[in-house]
Structures are given as C-alpha cells and as structure tokens.
Amino acid sequence: MNTAAPVVIVGAGPAGATAALSLAEAGISSVLLDDNGAAGGQVWRTGAADLGPPLAYTDARGDELRRDLKRHGDLIDHRTGHEVVGLFPDLRLWVLEGGETVTSLHPKAIVVATGALEVFAPVPGWTRPGVYGLGGLQALMKTSRVVPDGPVVLGGAGPLLRLVAAQLASFGAEIAAVVDAAPWPSSGQVLRLASQPGLLAKGLAFEWGLLRRGIPVHRGSAIVEVAGDEEADSVLVAPVDENWRPVDGPRRRLEARVVGLGYGVRSNVELTRLAGCEHTFSASRGGWHATRNRDMETTVENLFLAGDGGGIGGVEVALAEGVIAAASVSERLGQGDRLKTKAAKARGRMVDLVRFQDALADWSGVRPGILAGSTEDTIICRCEDVTRGEIAAAVAAGYTDIGPVKMNTRAGMGLCQGRTCTPALQAIMASETGRPLAEAGLPTSRAPLRPVPLKALAQLPLDEAVE
Numbered sequence: 283m284n285t286a287a288p289v290v291i292v293g294a295g296p297a298g299a300t301a302a303l304s305l306a307e308a309g310i311s312s313v314l315l316d317d318n319g320a321a322g323g324q325v326w327r328t329g330a331a332d333l334g335p336p337l338a339y340t341d342a343r344g345d346e347l348r349r350d351l352k353r354h355g356d357l358i359d360h361r362t363g364h365e366v367v368g369l370f371p372d373l374r375l376w377v378l379e380g381g382e383t384v385t386s387l388h389p390k391a392i393v394v395a396t397g398a399l400e401v402f403a404p405v406p407g408w409t410r411p412g413v414y415g416l417g418g419l420q421a422l423m424k425t426s427r428v429v430p431d432g433p434v435v436l437g438g439a440g441p442l443l444r445l446v447a448a449q450l451a452s453f454g455a456e457i458a459a460v461v462d463a464a465p466w467p468s469s470g471q472v473l474r475l476a477s478q479p480g481l482l483a484k485g486l487a488f489e490w491g492l493l494r495r496g497i498p499v500h501r502g503s504a505i506v507e508v509a510g511d512e513e514a515d516s517v518l519v520a521p522v523d524e525n526w527r528p529v530d531g532p533r534r535r536l537e538a539r540v541v542g543l544g545y546g547v548r549s550n551v552e553l554t555r556l557a558g559c560e561h562t563f564s565a566s567r568g569g570w571h572a573t574r575n576r577d578m579e580t581t582v583e584n585l586f587l588a589g590d591g592g593g594i595g596g597v598e599v600a601l602a603e604g605v606i607a608a609a610s611v612s613e614r615l616g617q618g619d620r621l622k623t624k625a626a627k628a629r630g631r632m633v634d635l636v637r638f639q640d641a642l643a644d645w646s647g648v649r650p651g652i653l654a655g656s657t658e659d660t661i662i663c664r665c666e667d668v669t670r671g672e673i674a675a676a677v678a679a680g681y682t683d684i685g686p687v688k689m690n691t692r693a694g695m696g697l698c699q700g701r702t703c704t705p706a707l708q709a710i711m712a713s714e715t716g717r718p719l720a721e722a723g724l725p726t727s728r729a730p731l732r733p734v735p736l737k738a739l740a741q742l743p744l745d746e747a748v749e
C-alpha cells in the first residue's frame with residue numbers, strides 16, 4: 283500500500299479515475315479512494331463479472347477505465363470500499379474502511395471527485411415500502427441485474443428518468459408509465475441541445491426505447507401521492523404548471539407496485555463543506571457546489587474539485603475536469619507541465635458541453651414548485667421522522683436560517699446526515715421565508731460523515747480524535 287503518495291483522490295468515477303490516470307501519465311503516484319467495490323462511479327457502476335446480458339444504453343468506457351487503473355497499479359493505489367468521513371482545511375482526511383477502521387491521511391494535494399446525489403421531492407406516502415430513488419433502482423440493476431416486479435411507475439424529471447425507464451424496460455420490467463414534470467422541450471431548447479448531437483441522440487434513443495414498447499409518458503405531470511395499505515399499490519398523478527405546481531385538471535390513479543422517484547441530481551458537497559470551501563448556487567449546474575478557479579482549485583489551497591461534485595455537468599465534463607485537475611496538481615507539486623496540452627484540449631471541449639448542460643437544466647432543472655405535492659403531514663426527513671409542518675412551524679417561530687431549523691427540528695441530523703432531505707428542506711425554507719431557493723442556504727457538515735465505531739476513532743492519533 284502506497285501510503286506516501288503525495289496526492290489523494292476521493293471518488294473513482296469518471297472524474298477521479300481520469301485524474302489518477304492522468305497523474306500516472308505524468309509519473310505521479312496517487313491514492314484513489316472510493317466507497318464502492320469497483321471503479322466507475324454512478325455512470326459506469328458495475329457488479330460481478332458474470333452478470334449476464336449487458337445493460338442497455340451504456341458504453342464500454344467503464345470496463346476500459348477499470349482495466350487502465352489495474353495497468354497503472356504501480357502508481358495508482360486504488361482502495362475500494364474506503365469511505366472518506368472527514369476532510370479538514372489542513373488537508374487531513376479520515377478514511378473509514380470496512381465500517382470498522384478509521385485511518386488518517388495527510389497528502390500534499392487532494393482531488394475531490396465525489397460526484398452527485400439524487401434530488402427527491404417528498405409526497406404523501408413516499409416512505410412506503412416499494413418506493414425507491416431512480417438511482418437506487420438503477421444501482422440494483424447495474425450491480426446485480428435486479429429487475430422489480432411490476433407494474434412500475436417512474437416519476438420526476440431530467441435525463442435519468444427516461445434512462446432508467448428505458449433500461450428497466452429492456453430487461454423486461456413492466457413499466458406502466460413515466461410521469462415527467464417537464465413538458466416537451468421547446469424548439470429553442472431542442473436547438474441548443476442539438477449543439478451536442480451525440481448526447482441529443484442518446485436522449486432520443488431513450489425516448490424511442492419507451493415509444494416502441496408503448497410505455498406512456500405523461501408530460502407536465504407529477505406523482506402527488508403514493509397510496510397503499512402498507513406497501514405501495516398505486517400513485518396519484520396530477521398535471522403541473524411550468525414551475526411544477528399541481529394545477530386543476532384531470533387526476534389519474536395508476537396501479538404501481540414499485541415506484542421510482544427522482545427530480546435530477548445535485549452536487550455532493552459533504553466533503554467540500556467539511557473542508558471549509560466557499561460554496562455558490564447555480565441553478566443550471568444543479569444548485570449548490572464549491573467554487574473553483576479555472577484550474578479546478580477550490581478556495582482551500584491544494585484542494586481541487588473535479589466532476590459533478592463541482593456543479594452538474596455530466597460524464598463528458600467529468601472526464602475533462604479530471605484531466606484539468608490532474609494537470610493543476612502536477613504543476614503545483616512542481617512535477618512539470620507534461621499534462622498542459624491535454625488539459626488545454628479538455629478545456630476546449632468543455633465550452634460546448636457546458637452549453638448543452640445549461641440547455642438541459644433550462645428544460646428539466648429543478649423548479650420552485652418541486653415540493654408543492656407535499657402536505658403538512660408529509661415526512662421530509664426520513665431518518666428523524668420530521669414533517670413539513672414541523673419545519674414550517676420552526677420557521678414561523680423565527681428560525682429563518684437552515685442551520686437553526688436543522689437544530690430545532692433535527693431534520694437532516696439522522697443516519698444519512700441530510701443526503702436525502704436537504705433539497706426538500708431548502709425548498710421549504712425558500713417557500714416559508716419567501717426567499718429564492720438560492721438564498722435558502724446549506725446546512726453545516728460535521729465529521730465523521732457516517733456512523734463510526736468509537737473504537738475506530740480511538741485508533742486515531744489522540745489530538746485528531748479529540749478534535
């Protein structure tokens with residue numbers, strides 16, 4: 283194990299793995315940490331080798347990436363099943379291994395490439411058994427080819443909605459309907475999306491996959507209730523306006539044994555928050571993310587950030603940013619500018635890709651009415667059972683910032699530490715205070731990010747454990 287590597291990269295998705303491979307090209311060793319069992323991140327997530335038929339609508343680059351990481355094993359110390367649960371402004375990291383052991387690393391430079399998290403919109407009944415995040419359904423399919431028994435109804439917005447529907451359908455799942463809050467894209471939006479013909483063609487392929495199987499897509503509509511005795515057995519679908527607020531019009535009840543929900547993705551900011559980086563809000567890049575300069579460096583010196591964790595850009599942007607971050611690290615370590623030309627090319631590619639992402643967000647990005655389907659009694663924080671009404675009451679009592687509301691209600695203070703409920707909490711804060719979503723703020727993060735046995739903390743050097 284190469285514990286003396288000068289660089290630690292967190293996240294072995296397209297961005298992090300590309301950063302490690304680029305550094306290896308320049309002769310620089312790195313430790314690549316990821317909490318999954320294999321590299322690939324969200325987009326190229328994989329399971330056992332003998333899974334059977336390949337997943338539809340994916341490319342072979344994930345396998346290539348895993349082969350390349352192995353080939354550079356002399357310079358890349360890829361540690362699977364390692365989760366970073368602490369990152370401090372002086373670049374120390376706490377790494378949890380196997381849920382049991384915590385070790386501390388202190389490299390010269392860090393590349394955070396922790397990707398994205400899903401955006402959920404709680405509605406009455408969303409905590410029933412049978413309701414999944416779209417990413418959860420996709421992860422089951424990618425890692426073990428689990429296909430849910432239908433009828434399945436998928437609801438939300440954004441490209442993942444159609445991709446998951448098309449993938450599940452290709453494996454024989456009975457998809458009863460796709461419920462999309464976004465309307466058809468306008469002709470102007472289609473023109474902007476056409477600036478990346480390859481990516482637009484991929485989107486159209488998902489659409490075609492649904493059409494030829496006769497799967498209905500209800501556009502401009504949202505799932506506003508999941509019903510059932512215990513488990514989900516149906517959903518209520520309502521028409522919504524351009525801000526995703528339910529409006530008058532015919533409502534339909536659809537039978538659903540499995541429900542998949544997801545309203546796009548947002549940057550995973552857990553580690554950059556812990557490290558004390560400055561953050562900013564950008565609606566077109568999925569909301570809050572750490573600010574970076576053109577070299578991918580955050581406001582914390584020698585802490586670089588690549589991929590969806592620094593604003594949603596998709597896989598091609600993640601790949602380009604991985605190269606740029608590696609080039610910047612190489613220069614910072616005084617290891618020369620061997621990656622300069624490669625980084626310049628990556629920068630060139632990014633201009634059009636970011637334009638495409640803007641058009642995508644314009645069509646299907648989160649709208650202010652995202653929580654309009656919830657009621658007073660709807661649970662927002664599943665870990666601590668906090669309802670929308672309780673959060674609204676805290677705001678009414680004078681807690682108008684997200685931190686105090688979190689402390690007052692315990693929303694976001696449970697096992698997942700706000701990974702699921704933070705966007706909903708922010709949307710409620712915005713609607714209850716009348717402020718724009720961009721001013722709803724971010725809750726604080728604390729180390730350790732995940733539950734850690736006390737005995738593991740006790741293994742750390744005394745000053746760190748006490749801190």
Ligand SMILES: Cc1cc2nc3c(=O)[nH]c(=O)nc-3n(C[C@H](O)[C@H](O)[C@H](O)COP(=O)(O)OP(=O)(O)OC[C@H]3O[C@@H](n4cnc5c(N)ncnc54)[C@H](O)[C@@H]3O)c2cc1C
Nearest residue numbers: 293295296297317323324325365366396397417589590597
């Ligand atoms: C649920 C979900 C499913 C998606 N599916 C697709 C898809 O099928 N196709 C597509 O084009 N795009 C998909 N995306 C979008 C996707 O985020 C990007 O296209 C692409 O994967 C971004 O690459 P990345 O390297 O920035 O991040 P990711 O690919 O997300 O890689 C980040 C990696 O960091 C790991 N990580 C995070 N936090 C820690 C930590 N604290 N310690 C250790 N490891 C950590 C993660 O487990 C992950 O392996 C999906 C996004 C989400 C949220």
